[in-house]
Amino acid sequence: MTDTVIATYWVESALPLQRAAEQMAGEQSTGTFIRVARETDELRARFAAQVVSIEEREPSGRQPLPGATGDPAAIRGGLVRLAFPLDNFGPSIPNLQAAVAGNLFEMRDFASIKLMDLDLPRPFADRYPGPAFGLEGTRRLMGRDTGVMIGTIVKPSIGLSPEELAEVVAELVEAGIDFIKDDELQANGPHSPLRDRVAAVMPVLKAHADRTGRMPLYAFNITDDLDIMRRNHDLVLEAGGTCVMACINMVGLAGVDWLRRHSQLPIHGHRAMFGAVSRSPQVGIHFRAWQKLARLVGVDHLHTNGLHNKFYESDDEVLAAIAAVREPLLGGYGVVPVLSSGQWAGLAHETYAAVGTTDLLTLAGGGIHGHPDGVAAGVASMREAWDAAEHGEPLAERASKVPALSRAIETFGR
Template structure:
């Protein structure tokens, strides 16, 4: 039978082979004690298998709370485990429960992180993945040969629908490709969701009629499932093109249900990512994370940004971008959403390290706080990316363009 393979980084004070065998048993047919009915035939068919063990460093102290054994060191290792597809078929929540379930609770481990996983080609018949992805998102906004340039409505909450629509109009006139609600903006007391959609979409439609360019606005529909579907339909009726979902908040099945509707591009915000990844020996790495959400069908996924305002390293951000673009089954690649303290200055290092313009490059304050105004903020980002692709330096670009020079003076270190 076909098998699913998963790779983990583990740490344990026990013999690695025995600890990994406990993981395989706990996450398939076994439990802490032999039970009637667990025959050799059953285990042969359904038990997980330990495929490979690669020993790494020994540590004096445990990375996370667990079993402390006096005089023992803590062995780190990469291990590969596999399961028969018969265990869960094409049930995505059960697959995730297997790959990321009670194994984090097992006392044998003082560190455990899912690094990556592989599924068989038969998954292509059951999961259509992103409907738009990179090509569809860029085509929807008329963008080619460069990143999509986007921003976030700021202040995050507090603006009225009319104030938000006025800001959207300014951004549209500045040539923005993409605008989104902040993840904190759902339906506030002074900006109900329906009112906000009905105030913003006429501005987008008027701009499209005038210029032929339809900017993408990602309205945050994160909510209970029935209400998410109603909000989705409202965006569609107002001729919108995108909905945003806080995927860690609404969950896998709700996200997939919305993605399956297929008419709007789905902008996946990963807020809460830090609790899943920040510890080096706990949680999940982005290559595995993006595969789960690509199977669910999201089109655009946040990856943080170079020299970001958060904790994540540039190496991690680059790896995340690359994993979104890497082939996976026959599913469309995800559009990496670069954000977090971005302005044009990071474009040069981002392009140098990734060599791609298949990005949604998001700048909130980098556009809205530009000293020459939001329009100059958008222009400065275009100048930065155009120069980065041409091989010019930040300093050369600043000497050529007053808008970018003003960005350097405002945001540069």
């Protein structure tokens, strides 16, 4: 096997960057802190990670990571690319992670070290089937062939009884929503068990489908220990549900892959806890690298955040995340970008202008549930704003004809 994985890192170190890169390569392949007897030149030639390139740049000037050694005044920064022989670990995502990340973040010679990108060889496509539904399957199931897909998160996030949840869902489906999801905090607790929520929600969805011929997707949160998650999936499937949600970082990438191979429903991939591995610019895994792995293991929808969100990412970072998710990966692995966090109707024009597509699932929580005229007006404001954006009609012009949109601007535009 001659295939290699190319991993790109942002590195800062008081060591010369060539030496720092060689330490990284050795630590994550054949080496240890000293050359050992059986680490022959022949073995190293076949199995050692290799330094592909070093692009020196200005260091960030940030305080070094805790425990970092070396003179802070001597710190250099740059992008380091390493090649890892696939012979070392095979097309296995858990073992790939051990190779390209593993102990790197703990090495004391680094003031900063972050995995920025991964270039993966064809054997990963041979092993991992990827999304089963993707964009086309999602549109088909929800009956929304064109235009942006409008969705929401159940609010309040937790605390509703199954009966109260059914009332909220009835209002949303009557308003023309395309997609509803459990909040990631709504699990399978004793107050509102998944079985009871499914029993309450599915008759509402089915009755709406009987009347209209169209059933919005409801992503029930099935995240749990693997054996329970499988039973949760089967519960939703047997009740006629058409989508499940898994929190990727809570069940792990291997857990999502395990679910994908069993699932007969689209998997809505939530990235909760992602900030723990990516928020720091000095350590962790960048979204660009992480999203490739999430797509490989088979999520059909993947959260990217949205413009002007309430979290840490800048608008430029959000747009880069949306673009990354839409890039072909090993010839496919198309997923639906999910825009969320602080979304409302007034962001449609800016988002559409920046992204240039309506192949998006945009989720408005407060932007729908917090509309002063109710959830139907909230959904209408989102639909009208996106339609105006797509057809080149200014927001104010459309709002002058649509009271729900005008009221949304009055409420959220402040």
